[in-house]
Amino acid sequence: MTKSGILIVPEYRPHHGGGHLCRCITLACDLRASGRAAWLFLPPDARTENLFQSMNFNPQWRITNEEIANSGQIEFVIMDRFQTPREELSRWKKIAPVIGIDEGGKSRDSFDFLIDILVPEKTGVPKANISSVSLLKFPPKPLPQKRPAGDVLKVLITFGQEDSAGLGQKTARALSATDGIDITLLRGALAKGESEYPPNVRVIEAIPMLAEHLGEYDLVVTHYGITAFEALYARTMVLLASPTAYHAKLAKAAGFITFNPRIHLTETRRHGVKANGKIHLTEARRHGGGKKNLQITARDNYLDKLKGHCEELAARYGLDKECASLANLCGGFSPQVHRHCPVCGEDAPVNSVCRFSDRTYRRCKICGVIFMDRNCPPPIEYEKEYFFESYKRQYGKTYLDDFPNIKAEGKRRLKIINSILRAKKSGKDRSLLDIGCAYGPFLDAAREEGFSPAGIDPAQDAVRYVQEELAIPAVQGFFPNSPLPSSRPYDAVTLWFVIEHFTDLKAALTEVKKIIKPGGILAFSTPSFSGVSGRFSIRRFLSASPADHFTIWSPSMCKKALALYGFKVKKTASIGHHPERFPLLGKLAKSKKSPLYKLLLAISKIFGLGDTFEVYSKFHHTPNKCTRERVDE
Numbered sequence: 001m002t003k004s005g006i007l008i009v010p011e012y013r014p015h016h017g018g019g020h021l022c023r024c025i026t027l028a029c030d031l032r033a034s035g036r037a038a039w040l041f042l043p044p045d046a047r048t049e050n051l052f053q054s055m056n057f058n059p060q061w062r063i064t065n066e067e068i069a070n071s072g073q074i075e076f077v078i079m080d081r082f083q084t085p086r087e088e089l090s091r092w093k094k095i096a097p098v099i100g101i102d103e104g105g106k107s108r109d110s111f112d113f114l115i116d117i118l119v120p121e122k123t124g125v126p127k128a129n130i131s132s133v134s135l136l137k138f139p140p141k142p143l144p145q146k147r148p149a150g151d152v153l154k155v156l157i158t159f160g161q162e163d164s165a166g167l168g169q170k171t172a173r174a175l176s177a178t179d180g181i182d183i184t185l186l187r188g189a190l191a192k193g194e195s196e197y198p199p200n201v202r203v204i205e206a207i208p209m210l211a212e213h214l215g216e217y218d219l220v221v222t223h224y225g226i227t228a229f230e231a232l233y234a235r236t237m238v239l240l241a242s243p244t245a246y247h248a249k250l251a252k253a254a255g256f257i258t259f260n261p262r263i264h265l266t267e268t269r270r271h272g273v274k275a276n277g278k279i280h281l282t283e284a285r286r287h288g289g290g291k292k293n294l295q296i297t298a299r300d301n302y303l304d305k306l307k308g309h310c311e312e313l314a315a316r317y318g319l320d321k322e323c324a325s326l327a328n329l330c331g332g333f334s335p336q337v338h339r340h341c342p343v344c345g346e347d348a349p350v351n352s353v354c355r356f357s358d359r360t361y362r363r364c365k366i367c368g369v370i371f372m373d374r375n376c377p378p379p380i381e382y383e384k385e386y387f388f389e390s391y392k393r394q395y396g397k398t399y400l401d402d403f404p405n406i407k408a409e410g411k412r413r414l415k416i417i418n419s420i421l422r423a424k425k426s427g428k429d430r431s432l433l434d435i436g437c438a439y440g441p442f443l444d445a446a447r448e449e450g451f452s453p454a455g456i457d458p459a460q461d462a463v464r465y466v467q468e469e470l471a472i473p474a475v476q477g478f479f480p481n482s483p484l485p486s487s488r489p490y491d492a493v494t495l496w497f498v499i500e501h502f503t504d505l506k507a508a509l510t511e512v513k514k515i516i517k518p519g520g521i522l523a524f525s526t527p528s529f530s531g532v533s534g535r536f537s538i539r540r541f542l543s544a545s546p547a548d549h550f551t552i553w554s555p556s557m558c559k560k561a562l563a564l565y566g567f568k569v570k571k572t573a574s575i576g577h578h579p580e581r582f583p584l585l586g587k588l589a590k591s592k593k594s595p596l597y598k599l600l601l602a603i604s605k606i607f608g609l610g611d612t613f614e615v616y617s618k619f620h621h622t623p624n625k626c627t628r629e630r631v632d633e
């Protein structure tokens with residue numbers, strides 16, 4: 001049975017509007033149409049039958065209880081629940097990675113990935129991985145031509161299926177006292193309250209395919225939500241009123257012009273409605289203080305301003321261009337997430353450090369490592385191209401061109417390894433395994449320093465080079481899953497800029513422990529999140545971190561993390577010093593000969609601000625202590 005199903009969990013309860021449910025039904029249908037096995041989770045009591053039929057949703061795609069959902073076929077879960085309780089999220093996370101759409105609850109940052117479509121970026125909530133209004137499902141373009149502007153202002157009032165705050169009635173009443181306005185109130189099938197409306201208000205219960213008809217109106221009055229953006233997409237002016245404080249916050253953050261119909265009614269009562277056909281709407285100024293009256297008529301230049309503002313908004317959200325597809329986006333996901341810290345095994349922390357469109361970083365509270373969850377596997381293969389074209393793009397020369405420099409660097413590292421090993425044993429025949437040996441510069445240096453080296457690397461061409469050109473034992477494969485070049489325990493195991501590439505680092509470190517001699521050395525180098533770049537802006541540092549770096553370390557966390565595997569840190573060294581990356585002054589330190597460059601270099605070295613570092617640790621053979629068992633569990 002393949003694990004390829006996508007489970008969609010909508011908000012379905014009454015008084016939450018039907019928008020979430022409709023969006024999820026559409027998403028399920030679109031995913032099905034693209035060949036993905038999508039399921040909709042809805043408990044038996046959810047009222048949906050009419051919707052299923054009208055939206056061409058096959059009721060057999062519905063799952064009604066969590067046990068069935070937990071059958072092992074679900075690859076990931078998409079939740080569109082508005083505000084998900086923590087316990088509920090925890091249950092789904094046990095089944096599969098969880099992606100939240102427009103999540104506004106306290107558990108927001110615990111979601112593996114977040115897609116904001118309607119939650120604007122400036123609401124003060126933790127950032128989403130992807131934020132784009134253009135992921136809404138819009139009708140195909142071109143939309144029907146707008147009717148020519150006339151003297152009569154055609155207004156549509158709609159506040160959803162329920163409109164429990166009665167905003168539709170209030171707005172209709174307020175506008176009905178004005179000449180020159182043609183009012184349609186879309187009452188909503190579930191709306192309660194008065195049934196009598198002013199005679200000049202046309203009341204209807206449904207407009208099928210509403211999004212396709214919004215362009216037939218000059219102005220849409222609604223609350224923050226899908227319809228507001230659909231109106232912008234249709235080039236129709238939008239004014240928003242807010243049934244809740246949360247709606248008001250979202251509307252303001254998204255840049256819409258809002259008004260408060262309750263205040264308006266008070267104002268109308270006080271001043272009366274002017275006979276010249278003007279509407280008084282009072283703009284809600286919750287945060288700015290004071291109230292501002294907006295006066296609108298079909299001839300008023302305020303409408304021109306509103307029109308200009310709405311066009312600007314449409315452009316800001318990319319609604320004037322070809323829009324993306326939520327089903328295409330989600331259908332391309334294949335998430336890889338950690339439920340436990342990949343180094344120490346602690347439960348994965350709740351809060352994220354940073355989110356980007358393809359990944360989420362979290363930091364373990366116990367060992368301090370930053371680790372990455374991905375919504376798709378990284379598109380990198382460690383083959384010839386990686387060492388030639390990619391390497392050249394990054395460093396200006398190929399890996400083989402750089403061989404002598406890397407080898408010289410290796411000699412320096414071997415001196416440190418030797419100095420630590422020497423305390424235990426002198427002489428030759430020290431064995432060394434270099435994991436991720438590439439074309440073997442370090443192996444070559446190790447042989448010259450009296451080691452019996454061996455290498456393992458996933459790149460076939462590199463391994464062939466080591467075997468044939470250097471005549472050093474090497475195997476092609478991924479540590480720790482492939483057989484090693486020799487079975488004896490090693491005096492030293494090294495990983496130069498390799499440790500960050502393991503998706504399951506715990507398995508790798510556990511295996512290192514098994515193949516290293518008591519008193520042997522584990523040495524590695526890796527990027528540091530506490531170097532000058534990470535300290536200046538962790539977001540910028542992680543945004544530039546390659547897609548295949550699954551763990552990010554810092555020198556200060558090594559002691560605790562490596563102790564879990566029985567290693568004692570003997571030396572850490574800050575390397576990768578980049579004076580030009582210093583905030584502010586770095587820009588002025590372009591030349592390596594300049595005094596400023598030299599000064600910043602000295603500061604970087606003194607305070608250990610290198611963007612990479614090396615660590616040398618010694619394995620303490622302690623079979624009676626619990627460290628070995630703890631990480632093996």
Ligand SMILES: [Zn+2]
Pocket residue numbers: 341342343344345346364365366367368369
């Ligand atoms: Zn940890």
